[in-house]
Amino acid sequence: MNEQKRSRMLTEKGQSIEDASMQVIENEIGSHNYNEKEWPIVRRVIHSTADFDFARNNSIIFHNDA
Template sequence: MKPQEIETLSFKIIDQEAGPHNFSSDEWRIVQRMIHTSADFEYIKNIRFHPKAITAGVNAIRRGKTIVTDTNMAKAGIRKQDAQSFGSSIKCYIND
């Protein structure tokens, strides 16, 4: 299987295993990524979003704000070209 096919199948499995939830479609895309990265379905019960969190995050990126991650793996998962297209940079200070 190609990497994209594996990822698509992984997200289908997450959807099946998770079952019904109360997340918006934008929130669910984030929760799916969290589960995909960690294999921890407990996020479904434990994660809460501020009503303006996603809008605020998107707006910050569009304004060229720096994206700060807590792991190099998360940093590697963000396409540098996408961030640069908004004037953003990606930083991880975990090893500093």
């Protein structure tokens, strides 16, 4: 197997793992008060920290002037 094909396979596997992780977050949190622009950011924070309380407690606050 050449290096380019191996690299592509690793990237695809990594993306598959990330997609599954994001689905776990979606399933665990369910409905939330974040809008369509905010939610991907909150979801990424949860993914990075493994701390679901960011969404459960509405701990991340967005401000229009920020």
